[in-house]
Amino acid sequence: MSTQVPEQVEEESSADAEQQSAAQQSRMEKKRQNAAARESQEQAEAEEKASSEEDTYLLKVFRYDPEVAGKQEPRFDDFHVPYHKGMTVLDALMYARDHYDSSLTFRHSCRQAICGSDAMFVNGRQRLSCKTQLSDLEEPVRVEPLPHQEVVKDLVVDMEHFYDQMEAVEPYFQTNDLPEGEQLQSRENREKIKMSTRCIWCGACMSSCNIAAGDNQYLGPAAINKAYRFTMDEREGEEMKQHRLEILEQEHGVWRCQTQFSCTEVCPKDIPLTEHIQELKREAVKNNLKFW
């Protein structure tokens, strides 16, 4: 009887326990039928998948290990990874590691573009691998460590220099007078610094920057953006702003930037880095500071 319950009974049923359970049974029945249909379809799909090359992705992954004989000379390994809709480069790497080669090494943690661990050079461009859909890429997918940084192993690079630059700009809130309770901040001002606070320290921008590649002491886009975040924060006050501008217009600071926009293009958090740098240059000029 359950499958015969007419549609409108289902809709009225919530008040009536008996009818409700009848409606529920009918849904369960539908569900079972759907599930059965889906199952046979899935099976057919799985078979089709096994026989067609199109449902795997070919990854060419950079390999290097200073300790392992076969890997001391950098090489590329091929991994054929079964594809599912929504699969990211990180998913594919994890699959390859967990099923083919447990020594395949890369940093990752959050899987949601917030920890900044997995910036890599994918098909010739700096990208966060967890945020990059395989379907957006040409095959084969070439995965390499971030350029301009020393490789520790496989896709892992040494981040020390990046961290040093980030920490060189007094990257912490400073003000000379704090009220007892909360400080006030206008919505507009909070909005102004909003994008700059989004940085996840992934290092993609720094790796893409020609200037940084040539001048090891250049603060780089991420560190300058960090400084922007404080320079523009009205809560710090004018005096501190002056101090921050002095740090920024040092020899390896904002004036090094040649507005090539490569950092802005690769930033996975869409931070307008070049604009921020330009704005700081204008501020520095406005404040009549001397520059090199």
Add this chain to the structure above:
Amino acid sequence: MYEHDVIVVGGGGAGLRAAIAAQEEGADVAIVSKLHPVRSHTGAAEGGINAALRDGDSWEKHAYDTMKGSDYLGDAPAIETLCQDSPDEVVQLEHWGLAFSRDEDGRMSQRPFGGMSFPRTTYAGAETGHQLLHTMYEQLVKRGIQVYDEWYVSRLAVSDEEDPADRTCHGVVAYDIQSGELSAFRARKGVVLATGGPGQVFDHTTNAVSNTGDGVAMAYRAGVPMEDMEFIQFHPTSLPSTGVLISEGVRGEGGILYNSEGERFMFEYGYASNDGELASRDVVSRAELSEVNAGRGIEDEYVHLDMRHLGEERILDRLENILHLAKDFEGVNGLEEPMPVKPGQHYAMGGIETDENGETCISGLYAAGECACASVHGSNRLGGNALPELIVFGKRAGHHAAGRDLGKAKIQTGKRGEWEVGEVDTPVEPGDVSASGEDVVADGGAAASSSGGSLSPEEYVDRALDAERARVESLLNKEEGVQHAEIRAEVQKSMTRNVNVFREEEGLKQALRDLREAREKYEDVYVADKSRTFNTDLMQTIETRNILDLAEAITLGALARDEFRGAHWRKENQERRDDVWLKHTMLSWNDGRPELWYRPVILEGEEKTYEPKVRSY
């Protein structure tokens, strides 16, 4: 050997706050963390941080809401501490520059959150955790606190008296992931564990890959009880394909849940006739799965969360990052279509037993943040109550570890004060597979014989280092066997199938059988990557053992507790049973076997006693 006054394990919100506090107290403190601090999962928190900051609100109301939300399994002294300290701590974050969202008048914005009687969830867009984590890391840099970045802590150096409550923690053993160097860290005053949640016990989770419950497992193996492990929060709105979280903020702002028939089921089917979408998480999660089980799910798997009616301007202003998440990880445009959502493992209410100062029963060993259980959240955490926990208890643990007198704790730890023996009927023997076999080395079992507490602190630290070296060597020397990825995947699958939102006896027993099998496999585990350099294979193999311990504890607690309280629902007994179950589930590692016991809940607060009421939303 490295030496400091205080060693903080973990650089998430809790660890950073603990380190800052310990330094404020004059201690030489260092953080040892497997991830660089800014990579910690605190950064993923979206919704906000609860604090009674405004006229019309009070810490008492916050405490009442929290106790009610906990389904009367939170301990009043911990809850009251949280709610009293949170407002000052949030203002402290503001003073450190945290970019909170602002009201028209320039004050920090607050939004309503599920289970809260006042809109006290203070937020920074939909990225509160990211802002909090980075703001605190900035303070760390300012203070020059040392970080051993990408060092994996794998064992605690604890003395070996018979009763864990007589033991002392003298440090930790860790290895430098980058170089493979294994080293001891002596802590002259204390060790604070702040290792975060255990989400990787399940295969559908909002947690990070590195949330493997390491701290909880290490403390457990050293003799500290795990408390209330069965209480796992499943968040009702995670994206189906990845588990990425869609913040409760969406529902706070007015987002609506629909089933496949387009019905607003929270009201339509009476799951929460008053609060609807803003009912507490367990209620909404079960409602969603009930809808799916009743055939009203979409693709038999999920429901829809719709925010389109809020309008583009409001969405962009307050929930912009939700748009990015839905697009990047599910391919859905939240401005134009509803977002698919389903329940995913989200938060562990239980963890390392501590008092309200963050101290465990082992002297010198502290825990704070998600790995700890004070207990603030009881059987169910309210949204926005974890971030204040990080800073309130992180700070207290840091201060106390560094020697500040915080007064005598009201909560007792270890088998002190009132407690009772517990019993649970299991289909297989839980715990070590071979309580005295050879393979215990790889499993992390102690190799040395007990000294009865007679060694010096340095000797305990050295001994822990030797034991850990033996374990690592044995894992690396083994040439073939099973790999951790296989074991991990099997455990995760069984846990999601059997120890989910709906729990029944047979499923729980099946999980225990599966876990036993997994433990047997783990006896044969090996690490294929033999390199010392950045060996994540080794690290994940050790993590998998920790996952096994936690999975077993969660399941044992869930099997023993035959009632429905907060996040824990049992098919056989679908009601809260205060006559028997107003007590915490405790599990102690005793000679390779989990020992079950109970401790009564403390409902007596500073000025009043909280009377258990029906938790209806």
